Amino acid sequence: MARSTSDISELDQEKYDADEQVKIICLGDSAVGKSKLMERFLMDGYRPEQVSTYALTLYKYTTTVDGKAVLVDFWDTAGQERFQSMHPSYYYKAHACIMVFDVQRKVTYKNLANWYKELREYRPEIPCIVVANKIDADMKVTERNFNFAKKQGLPLYYVSAADGTNVVKVFKDAIKLAMSYKQNSSDFMDEVMRELENFELEQKEESSVKEDSVFKEEEPQLQ
Ligand SMILES: Nc1nc2c(ncn2[C@@H]2O[C@H](COP(=O)(O)OP(=O)(O)OP(=O)(O)O)[C@@H](O)[C@H]2O)c(=O)[nH]1
Numbered sequence: 001m002a003r004s005t006s007d008i009s010e011l012d013q014e015k016y017d018a019d020e021q022v023k024i025i026c027l028g029d030s031a032v033g034k035s036k037l038m039e040r041f042l043m044d045g046y047r048p049e050q051v052s053t054y055a056l057t058l059y060k061y062t063t064t065v066d067g068k069a070v071l072v073d074f075w076d077t078a079g080q081e082r083f084q085s086m087h088p089s090y091y092y093k094a095h096a097c098i099m100v101f102d103v104q105r106k107v108t109y110k111n112l113a114n115w116y117k118e119l120r121e122y123r124p125e126i127p128c129i130v131v132a133n134k135i136d137a138d139m140k141v142t143e144r145n146f147n148f149a150k151k152q153g154l155p156l157y158y159v160s161a162a163d164g165t166n167v168v169k170v171f172k173d174a175i176k177l178a179m180s181y182k183q184n185s186s187d188f189m190d191e192v193m194r195e196l197e198n199f200e201l202e203q204k205e206e207s208s209v210k211e212d213s214v215f216k217e218e219e220p221q222l223q
């Protein structure tokens, strides 16, 4: 059972700046199997923490990479994806993304393009893995080419949360990619995005002041 918490400290995302803390997010339509995949990977000893107010679950996992202990938070949503858009804080400081579709439902594959677009708006450079889930339902799908991944230059894994095929591989590779992103990226893009946001905000404030004064000037004079 997931432990329910409204502990806001769980959402203190500054912790992800620490060397040994990694944040991996999961994206994809409802019912593609995001939660089942996490549960399958973490099987025993996982402790999902439902941050109920924010409709998300953090799956915590400890591992070692190059002899160093690493704490991984896998972020999973509950419900928000129905609106086809996530809150920006979901993406904030994420180091890698696992993007899932259901091989049995074409629409979930088509929607990858929307998820990917949104991901790149917030995290232009983080590694992203595409997961074709539920291959147990029809093994023939592994012969099919899902061009979206190839077109975007992303790795594609054929997976089944139900029978476990490739699940460990996906998650271990995601952790490796997240760690290497963390170590090698200067998060330069993050800095640029922040600067741009501040700049746009300042401009908006400035232009609204100007509009105010223009409006006042054009106000008809009452006789
Ligand atoms: N056959 C099969 N069914 C699966 C597999 N993975 C998940 N399912 C089923 O698909 C349904 C949805 O799985 P979830 O893990 O709840 O999906 P989700 O993406 O977390 O859905 P939301 O939380 O609504 O976003 C469940 O009934 C699962 O049992 C799989 O690999 N094979």
Ligand SMILES: [Mg+2]
Pocket: 034, 035, 036, 076, 077, 078
């Ligand atoms: Mg779920």
